[in-house]
Amino acid sequence: MKGWTGRFLRVNLSEQSTSVQEYEPSLARAFLGGRGFAIKILWDELRAGTAPLSPENILVFMAGPLTGLPVPSSGKLVVAAKSPLTSGYGDGNLGSRAAVMLRRAGYDGIIIKGASDKPVYLYIENEKVEFLNADDLWGMSTFDTEKKLSETHGKDVGILCIGPAGENLVLYANVHSQEGRAGGRPGMGAVMGSKKLKAIVIRGTREIETANPEELKRLGEEGYEEIKKKPNYDFWRRQGTMATVEWSQENSVLPTFNFREGEFENADKIGGYAMEKIKVLQRGCPYCNMICGNVVEDAEGKRVELDYENVAMLGSDIGLGDLKKISVLNRLADEYGIDTISVGNAIGFAMEASEKKLLKEKIEWGDFDAAKTLLEDIVFKRNDIGRLLANGVKYAAEKLGNNSKDWAMQVKGLEISAYDCHFAPAMALSFGTSPIGAHHKDAWVIAWEVQVGRESYTREKVAKVIELQRIRGGVFECLTACRLPWIELGFELDWYPKFLKAATGMEFTFDELYRIADRIYTLIRAFWIREFRGRWGREMDIPPARWFKEPLTKGRYKGKTLDLEKYNQMLSWYYEMRGWDERGVPTKKALKDLGLENIITELEKIITLK
Ligand code: PTT
Numbered sequence: 001m002k003g004w005t006g007r008f009l010r011v012n013l014s015e016q017s018t019s020v021q022e023y024e025p026s027l028a029r030a031f032l033g034g035r036g037f038a039i040k041i042l043w044d045e046l047r048a049g050t051a052p053l054s055p056e057n058i059l060v061f062m063a064g065p066l067t068g069l070p071v072p073s074s075g076k077l078v079v080a081a082k083s084p085l086t087s088g089y090g091d092g093n094l095g096s097r098a099a100v101m102l103r104r105a106g107y108d109g110i111i112i113k114g115a116s117d118k119p120v121y122l123y124i125e126n127e128k129v130e131f132l133n134a135d136d137l138w139g140m141s142t143f144d145t146e147k148k149l150s151e152t153h154g155k156d157v158g159i160l161c162i163g164p165a166g167e168n169l170v171l172y173a174n175v176h177s178q179e180g181r182a183g184g185r186p187g188m189g190a191v192m193g194s195k196k197l198k199a200i201v202i203r204g205t206r207e208i209e210t211a212n213p214e215e216l217k218r219l220g221e222e223g224y225e226e227i228k229k230k231p232n233y234d235f236w237r238r239q240g241t242m243a244t245v246e247w248s249q250e251n252s253v254l255p256t257f258n259f260r261e262g263e264f265e266n267a268d269k270i271g272g273y274a275m276e277k278i279k280v281l282q283r284g285c286p287y288c289n290m291i292c293g294n295v296v297e298d299a300e301g302k303r304v305e306l307d308y309e310n311v312a313m314l315g316s317d318i319g320l321g322d323l324k325k326i327s328v329l330n331r332l333a334d335e336y337g338i339d340t341i342s343v344g345n346a347i348g349f350a351m352e353a354s355e356k357k358l359l360k361e362k363i364e365w366g367d368f369d370a371a372k373t374l375l376e377d378i379v380f381k382r383n384d385i386g387r388l389l390a391n392g393v394k395y396a397a398e399k400l401g402n403n404s405k406d407w408a409m410q411v412k413g414l415e416i417s418a419y420d421c422h423f424a425p426a427m428a429l430s431f432g433t434s435p436i437g438a439h440h441k442d443a444w445v446i447a448w449e450v451q452v453g454r455e456s457y458t459r460e461k462v463a464k465v466i467e468l469q470r471i472r473g474g475v476f477e478c479l480t481a482c483r484l485p486w487i488e489l490g491f492e493l494d495w496y497p498k499f500l501k502a503a504t505g506m507e508f509t510f511d512e513l514y515r516i517a518d519r520i521y522t523l524i525r526a527f528w529i530r531e532f533r534g535r536w537g538r539e540m541d542i543p544p545a546r547w548f549k550e551p552l553t554k555g556r557y558k559g560k561t562l563d564l565e566k567y568n569q570m571l572s573w574y575y576e577m578r579g580w581d582e583r584g585v586p587t588k589k590a591l592k593d594l595g596l597e598n599i600i601t602e603l604e605k606i607i608t609l610k
């Protein structure tokens, strides 16, 4: 095989053993890489009903056929497992030198089973794999862990690690790299922690073999030049994702006070221009010339990288309008290895619960000290409220009762990322149908929806959500490459089949790539249904009641809410277009059309298929 290495590294932590699997080329053709490989492995090898934090869960790190090649923004990988937060399929995507090193070491992915009984880290150098003692790393922040490991193994290695949140099994702990790259929102860090795996260190010294290296080099160089010529290039390098704060405020979608509102009175103090005033450095993922990691100095004089989601969820959503203080919360989340989006939601939920007198603790909107204390309560599970919120807002609402589930802002158990949807039906559908729970990464349809008109609930909007899910959640998550050159600067999609051809020697049309994406979405859906058995239903695809029942009370869209009946109509169209029935369950025909007929028998043991 060219482009793909054709090999997975299999690791058993219980037995401290490893092996190399040479996989069939047909796997690459049908599932491409990254997320595609991840779901195929989890479907085939994970026993249904496995407890996510037990040794039986399977943790995979998967690259794709473009990872680590000299083409724009290719330094990414996917981390996936059964999620302890949602009990469904969970994954995330992070940029890291580890992605490049993994491929140079000769692997497209690592499949980790079992659990160690004491803290370990993996050291991988091409064929050599060692299980090393991590007693002295356990308890360390992600920043210190990386520092220590690069002192031991050299600055040129790639490192993936967890912080105390992952060790303490906080259900939305994530995986970190390079002091500012984070992925695996639905608790991939907790799965790593449950396996007592503190880190993975990779050094790869081999060439990644490609079908046409000269052509790939030429295309890559042209691609980088093309990106530099894009009109938004300079501004992107200045502000990166932070410019979204101003955009969200202008369009009334900036989550504010636990998604009660879409506008924040201090938005100008926490946006891209405010960030530029405190910026000290810029950095990014490997093989990227758009480097969008804006490093600022926080209120405690320390450095942290800011992104839109982090700032909105730890800022406007909790009523905090001081960027340097938000940066402290962001840095602590990075050091402890906890997802900023979920922890911001959890803090906002606690503030609202306190206001409604459902908690004995007094935690006021915008109170930085209280937010900081709460964040640490959660990471270290050091009191009742910390333990409650460490399991996510869905769980917390089940415990608190009093209709708090209406304003526990989550779908399928994953906290919603930073776009208010009181007046954005297509974006609400995107959150509702995202394959990992409420995350914007699969279909960030809101920018398009703002242009075409927000009032309507149309088939066109549903088709757009599916189109974006195919491109973003399918193609980019499998390649695996950063989608930002395309979505933010307009780097044309046509480049990617050309890169693929030069890397693998194979032609992929967009029809074929979208079919792969549909196959992956359908298999992920089957995974959820298998895990939820009799509890699966279309209500799993519906966002929280707040957006339907509680109108915005201020701003230009004051009075707006989503319409539940019309949302349900869009959901039915969505199912129809995907070939799923009215319960959101794939039909036999859809499974056959996508080459997934081999899973019909297993699914039929659980649910009647139409
Ligand atoms: C992603 C989610 C996001 S999405 C952000 S900011 W964003 C948050 N980042 C966190 C962080 O930082 N620290 C922390 N403790 N928790 C965090 N949680 C949040 O996690 C990221 C960029 C960004 S910045 C985005 S949109 C794009 N995401 C991509 C994607 O998903 N796929 C892809 N092929 N390309 C992408 N490019 C962009 O990458 P999750 P990164 Mg992340 C500090 O994974 O689980 O999906 O969560 O990868 O390397 O940090 O780059 O406004």
Ligand code: SF4
Pocket: 073, 074, 075, 095, 283, 284, 285, 288, 289, 290, 291, 292, 293, 482, 483, 484, 485
């Ligand atoms: Fe990483 Fe940003 Fe470059 Fe994407 S655009 S690869 S997130 S630095």
